Amino acid sequence: xxxxxxxxxGTLTLILDGELDASSSVxxxxxxxxxxxLQFQKVLINCKQLNYISSAGLGVFISHLxxxxxxxxxxxFFNMQDKVYNVFEILGLDTLMTIVPSEEEATAA
Amino acid sequence: MKNALRxxxxxxxxxxxxxxxxxxxxxxxxxNTQLNQxxxxxxxxxxxxxxxxxxxxxxxxxxxxxxxKDQLFxxxxxxxxxxxxxxxxxxxxxxxxxIRQGKRxxxxxxxxxxxxxxxxxxxxxxxxxxxxxxxxxxx
Numbered sequence: 001x002x003x004x005x006x007x008x009x010g011t012l013t014l015i016l017d018g019e020l021d022a023s024s025s026v027x028x029x030x031x032x033x034x035x036x037x038l039q040f041q042k043v044l045i046n047c048k049q050l051n052y053i054s055s056a057g058l059g060v061f062i063s064h065l066x067x068x069x070x071x072x073x074x075x076x077f078f079n080m081q082d083k084v085y086n087v088f089e090i091l092g093l094d095t096l097m098t099i100v101p102s103e104e105e106a107t108a109a
Numbered sequence: 110m111k112n113a114l115r116x117x118x119x120x121x122x123x124x125x126x127x128x129x130x131x132x133x134x135x136x137x138x139x140x141n142t143q144l145n146q147x148x149x150x151x152x153x154x155x156x157x158x159x160x161x162x163x164x165x166x167x168x169x170x171x172x173x174x175x176x177x178k179d180q181l182f183x184x185x186x187x188x189x190x191x192x193x194x195x196x197x198x199x200x201x202x203x204x205x206x207x208i209r210q211g212k213r214x215x216x217x218x219x220x221x222x223x224x225x226x227x228x229x230x231x232x233x234x235x236x237x238x239x240x241x242x243x244x245x246x247x248x
Contacts, residue, residue: 019124019127021120021123021124021127021152021156022120022123022152022156022159022160023120023121023123023124052127052145052148052149054123054149054152054153054156054217054220055153055156055214055216055217055219055220056156056217058216059212059213059214059215059216060213062204062207062208062211062212062213062216063211063212063213064211065208065211066208066209066210066211067211082141082142083141083142083144083145084145086142086145086146087145087149087220090146090220090223090224091202091204091216091219091220091223092204093204096204096205096208
């Protein structure tokens with residue numbers, strides 16, 4: 001699991017590459033827990049190269065979402081593979097989180 | 110056909126478990142989504158056994174055995190943890206409440222129960238077994 005990031009104009013983009021499981025989810029948690037993350041208006045998660053997510057990865061997002069909302073930070077997922085989207089669907093998280101098909105839509109969200 | 114794998118109780122072995130399940134299902138011509146669901150269910154249970162039943166004690170082992178017959182996928186996961194792992198009585202999680210509280214855990218077994226057709230945890234004189242069953246839908 002590799003996480004790269006870039007930021008511009010109030011938006012932080014995290015690019016997730018690989019498999020997000022109980023072993024690698026600590027990396028993501030570390031990124032989202034940084035205090036400066038709450039200074040952005042938007043955090044975009046590029047899921048194009050995210051091949052797998054387990055409950056540990058979902059748990060990281062679940063655990064940070066309220067704090068983001070309270071700070072006025074919008075969390076948006078984009079470019080999600082079907083099999084990863086299906087995991088969100090199984091739990092009904094697809095209706096509780098913002099998931100859009102493309103970066104353009106994520107930026108506009 | 111039957112396949113077997115032994116791993117020590119470390120999270121870093123979850124990748125090997127997923128690869129093992131994927132390899133065993135390679136010839137079954139499943140959709141990517143169904144394949145991923147089965148891999149996920151096994152990963153969830155194994156992660157729980159590593160972390161909660163065995164306290165990430167790398168001197169402890171899990172033995173996995175997969176049998177696929179007549180469109181039925183079955184996996185047995187054996188461990189010797191002194192503490193028998195048995196997920197608490199199943200409740201539908203309130204995810205809105207989980208989000209409000211910033212809760213991290215608690216959805217793994219929900220995934221397993223929603224994906225698999227049958228989930229069994231049994232213990233027999235020092236050996237514990239989790240059995241998962243799924244009827245396969247071929248493409």
